Amino acid sequence: MGHSISWMNIVVLSLLADTFVLANPEKGFYHGYEIFFSNYQAISLSTLQQWRTSENVTLVHINYVLDNFVTSNISSTVLSKLTVDFQTLRSADMKAIVRFSYTLTEGNMNDAALTQLLKHIDQLKPYLQVKMRPLANSDVIATVQAGFIGTWGEWYYSNNYATPMSGGAWYEPTATQQTSRNTILNALMKAVPTSRMVQLRTPTYKQKFCGTANLSPSQAFNSSNMCARIGVHNDCFMASSQDQGTFESDAQRTWLTNEGRYVIVGGESCESNSLTGCTGGLDQINKQRFSYLNVEYHPTVISGWKTAGCYNQIANLMGYRFELINGTFPSSVTRGQAYCATVSIKNTGVAPIYNPRPVQVILRNKVNLALTTFAQTADPRSWSPGLLVSVGLSFTVPSAQAVGSYDVILNLPDASSLISSNPNYRILFANANGVQETSTRFNILGQVTVQ
Numbered sequence: 001m002g003h004s005i006s007w008m009n010i011v012v013l014s015l016l017a018d019t020f021v022l023a024n025p026e027k028g029f030y031h032g033y034e035i036f037f038s039n040y041q042a043i044s045l046s047t048l049q050q051w052r053t054s055e056n057v058t059l060v061h062i063n064y065v066l067d068n069f070v071t072s073n074i075s076s077t078v079l080s081k082l083t084v085d086f087q088t089l090r091s092a093d094m095k096a097i098v099r100f101s102y103t104l105t106e107g108n109m110n111d112a113a114l115t116q117l118l119k120h121i122d123q124l125k126p127y128l129q130v131k132m133r134p135l136a137n138s139d140v141i142a143t144v145q146a147g148f149i150g151t152w153g154e155w156y157y158s159n160n161y162a163t164p165m166s167g168g169a170w171y172e173p174t175a176t177q178q179t180s181r182n183t184i185l186n187a188l189m190k191a192v193p194t195s196r197m198v199q200l201r202t203p204t205y206k207q208k209f210c211g212t213a214n215l216s217p218s219q220a221f222n223s224s225n226m227c228a229r230i231g232v233h234n235d236c237f238m239a240s241s242q243d244q245g246t247f248e249s250d251a252q253r254t255w256l257t258n259e260g261r262y263v264i265v266g267g268e269s270c271e272s273n274s275l276t277g278c279t280g281g282l283d284q285i286n287k288q289r290f291s292y293l294n295v296e297y298h299p300t301v302i303s304g305w306k307t308a309g310c311y312n313q314i315a316n317l318m319g320y321r322f323e324l325i326n327g328t329f330p331s332s333v334t335r336g337q338a339y340c341a342t343v344s345i346k347n348t349g350v351a352p353i354y355n356p357r358p359v360q361v362i363l364r365n366k367v368n369l370a371l372t373t374f375a376q377t378a379d380p381r382s383w384s385p386g387l388l389v390s391v392g393l394s395f396t397v398p399s400a401q402a403v404g405s406y407d408v409i410l411n412l413p414d415a416s417s418l419i420s421s422n423p424n425y426r427i428l429f430a431n432a433n434g435v436q437e438t439s440t441r442f443n444i445l446g447q448v449t450v451q
């Protein structure tokens with residue numbers, strides 16, 4: 001292929017500073033909705049649009065509360081409202097972190113008995129899937145929190161799946177209740193498409209299901225391996241006493257730092273204390289590999305970060321953050337022959353991409369702006385946090401390609417054909433000097449002449 005290249009460009013790129021929040025899909029600060037099935041208030045397009053445009057927020061947490069269906073099936077009227085909500089997300093170019101539960105009231109532990117709960121999962125399944133259009137919505141579901149069990153769906157205070165110990169000092173599942181929990185998790189993992197992960201509330205809950213060993217690199221992102229699809233959500237991020245019981249030991253903190261290389265972690269803070277300032281926040285976002293965090297709670301923590309000036313930095317650090325470091329590109333290529341380039345990409349975020357996503361190179365004709373797209377084999381989920389990866393980009397230029405000058409574009413669109421052509425679902429690299437094309441959210445690698 002060397003003979004098709006007249007000479008090589010080596011380009012060194014510069015990085016973007018944290019002067020603003022870089023909006024990117026499936027990561028960052030989120031806003032939240034609590035939707036009670038007894039009084040269904042649909043999510044609002046204008047509110048979502050406002051969050052997106054004024055704060056560059058791309059994620060919403062939706063806590064669906066089956067409060068009036070604890071002992072019966074969900075009504076078809078309510079189910080049809082879910083479809084409307086997901087369409088609203090699509091219209092707003094947003095994605096949701098979804099959770100179902102029966103109660104958000106402290107002291108109310110009223111969850112559904114196993115048989116009914118499994119029916120609820122069965123009823124909800126078509127809405128979570130990839131293929132069962134028009135019901136399927138996995139395209140705009142970033143991740144699913146396991147939910148269902150107990151108050152807030154947090155698997156702790158529960159009538160059916162935990163037992164008060166020591167006169168109610170703490171709650172634990174009996175062996176039978178643990179078996180029921182496993183049955184529920186298995187059912188949920190099957191209801192959620194294999195392209196999506198499910199998050200459990202604590203490391204212990206995952207370890208009870210998958211064992212204490214971390215996933216190995218060879219197991220990571222294998223959609224047939226349930227444990228490769230189970231992440232963690234920590235809803236007492238940085239609270240005192242091991243994030244208010246989220247961790248049982250420092251060993252579990254180390255476990256999460258390792259596990260978070262391959263599965264999604266995120267959550268919300270629940271108290272402000274001496275360790276929840278910028279230094280502690282940056283440290284823990286990093287160590288716990290958070291991809292998302294509630295921007296509404298705890299308000300003192302978030303406003304503290306805004307006042308101290310680290311809010312943008314934390315927003316950009318969360319999840320993946322791709323930087324093009326440099327690259328070697330041919331400056332011209334002959335029709336019918338191969339184009340080969342190499343780019344060095346660094347993930348300077350704290351986590352991987354957790355959902356599958358294609359990588360494409362696009363040639364854009366500089367005169368008529370026609371796009372020619374070439375699928376690449378790279379899997380961007382392997383661009384692990386902290387790693388500098390060398391990514392080969394190659395394709396054969398069609399013999400019918402018009403000669404002339406082209407932009408060479410790196411495109412990371414959504415994997416779903418429903419939204420893959422929507423620029424707001426594309427990943428923009430954290431580079432300055434002309435890499436970002438904000439109107440298309442294409443990453444411009446350079447130019448090439450087709451001859």
Ligand SMILES: *[C@@H]1O[C@H](CO)[C@@H](O)[C@H](O)[C@H]1NC(C)=O
Pocket residue numbers: 019020021022023054055056438
């Ligand atoms: C949102 O992103 C745009 C660039 O697309 C930027 O100009 C703006 O400052 C960002 N807003 C915030 C709140 O960071």
Ligand SMILES: *[C@@H]1O[C@H](CO)[C@@H](O)[C@H](O)[C@H]1NC(C)=O
Pocket residue numbers: 073119120122123
């Ligand atoms: C409740 O939902 C389940 C799961 O979809 C279904 O099999 C069952 O027939 C429903 N029961 C009633 C009474 O509608």
Ligand SMILES: *[C@@H]1O[C@H](CO)[C@@H](O)[C@H](O)[C@H]1NC(C)=O
Pocket residue numbers: 218219222223224225226
């Ligand atoms: C993916 O996981 C399944 C189930 O554990 C296993 O059978 C299969 O060999 C794994 N695939 C790869 C490529 O490792």
Ligand SMILES: *[C@@H]1O[C@H](CO)[C@@H](O)[C@H](O)[C@H]1NC(C)=O
Pocket residue numbers: 010325326327328344388
């Ligand atoms: C690209 O950057 C990496 C990391 O700094 C460096 O190791 C490599 O030599 C650079 N390549 C070129 C072609 O400059």
